Amino acid sequence: xxxxxxxxxxxxxxxxxxxxxxxxxxxxxxxxxxxxxxxxxxxxxxxxxxxxxxxxxxxxxxxxxxxxxxxxxxxxxxxxxxxxxxxxxxxxxxxxxxxxxxxxxxxxxxxxxxxxxxxxxxxxxxxxxxxxxxxxxxxxxxxxxxxxxxxxxxxxxxxxxxxxxxxxxxxxxxxxxxxxxxxxxxxxxxxxxxxxxxxxxxxxxxxxxxxxxxxxxxxxxxxxxxxxxxxxxxxxxxxxxxxxxxxxxxxxxxxxxxxxxxxxxxxxxxxxxxxxxxxxxxxxxxxxxxxxxxxxxxxxxx
Numbered sequence: 001x002x003x004x005x006x007x008x009x010x011x012x013x014x015x016x017x018x019x020x021x022x023x024x025x026x027x028x029x030x031x032x033x034x035x036x037x038x039x040x041x042x043x044x045x046x047x048x049x050x051x052x053x054x055x056x057x058x059x060x061x062x063x064x065x066x067x068x069x070x071x072x073x074x075x076x077x078x079x080x081x082x083x084x085x086x087x088x089x090x091x092x093x094x095x096x097x098x099x100x101x102x103x104x105x106x107x108x109x110x111x112x113x114x115x116x117x118x119x120x121x122x123x124x125x126x127x128x129x130x131x132x133x134x135x136x137x138x139x140x141x142x143x144x145x146x147x148x149x150x151x152x153x154x155x156x157x158x159x160x161x162x163x164x165x166x167x168x169x170x171x172x173x174x175x176x177x178x179x180x181x182x183x184x185x186x187x188x189x190x191x192x193x194x195x196x197x198x199x200x201x202x203x204x205x206x207x208x209x210x211x212x213x214x215x216x217x218x219x220x221x222x223x224x225x226x227x228x229x230x231x232x233x234x235x236x237x238x239x240x241x242x243x244x245x246x247x248x249x250x251x252x253x254x255x256x257x258x259x260x261x262x263x264x265x266x267x268x269x270x271x272x273x274x275x276x277x278x279x280x281x282x283x284x285x286x287x288x289x290x291x292x293x294x295x296x297x298x299x300x301x302x
Contacts, residue, residue: 013150014149017141019126019127025105026154026155026156027156027159028162029148030072031054031058031072033144034070034072034103037132038060040136040140043061043062044062046058053074054074055071056074058070068100069092069099069100071084071101079106080108080109081112082109082111082115084112086115088102099122100120100121101124102124103129106126108123156283166285179196181200182198182199184199184200184205184207184222185202186204187204189208190207190208190209193211197215198216198217198219199213200221201220201240204222205223206222206224207222208225214230215229215231216231217230217233218235218248220235220241220242221240223240223241224242225244227244228244228246229247230246233248234250236258238255238256241257241259241260242260244262245263245264246261247263247265251265
């Protein structure tokens with residue numbers, strides 16, 4: 001029986017490359033695969049700095065001259081959106097006259113392609129990348145498969161220390177160790193990373209969160225917009241509004257409250273029997289005391 005490339009424990013190495021396997025690979029190993037294909041094609045590759053989600057920009061040189069810059073999407077970028085394209089465009093603003101390529105093992109959200117076209121950025125999804133991989137000599141394909149699927153190939157590495165991460169659910173104590181509740185009382189925009197125990201937005205607080213939010217519980221009395229990852233309960237009180245992407249164990253919308261966006265319930269009785277754990281898998285780095293990285297992987301991304 002063929003192994004399941006989306007298994008959290010990576011019990012055995014898959015027999016062949018597939019789009020499902022590309023999506024399941026640790027972000028670090030997928031970047032190694034992209035680099036290997038560039039080297040096979042004759043490029044010299046220089047890796048840039050790693051973003052907080054594992055995304056990285058690679059510089060491909062041909063005969064010692066910069067030929068292209070490639071954005072290799074990180075762990076929670078399986079459905080890249082216009083904001084991701086814009087981030088790449090800003091990072092390579094001095095890339096005039098050279099190719100710019102955005103690679104993700106998954107796909108792209110609506111409007112991403114028009115944004116990329118306007119910025120002269122080529123998009124490569126999982127299916128296109130697989131076709132490029134299949135153009136490599138068979139023996140090299142098999143070698144890469146053996147190397148890159150050895151061990152825990154489906155468990156993400158921490159972008160900060162590169163240690164293997166652990167599921168959020170199995171390491172809650174470490175994930176919340178030293179964290180405190182966080183309160184917002186006034187309107188505003190939050191541009192920093194937010195990780196806390198209970199996130200509480202008071203009635204007069206109208207807050208837009210520019211980065212993903214990770215909290216044990218979320219209570220909304222006012223208004224909030226963003227990407228919210230809640231390990232426990234979300235409560236939207238009367239007169240309150242929560243907009244954006246929300247994943248939580250449970251969501252309680254009181255009479256007169258409003259949930260305006262896409263919601264994923266992580267309760268075990270809501271899960272599809274075909275999925276190993278949940279629609280969205282959160283990982284936390286428990287290596288040392290100073291590394292507080294959390295990654296979010298949407299296993300239903302298309």
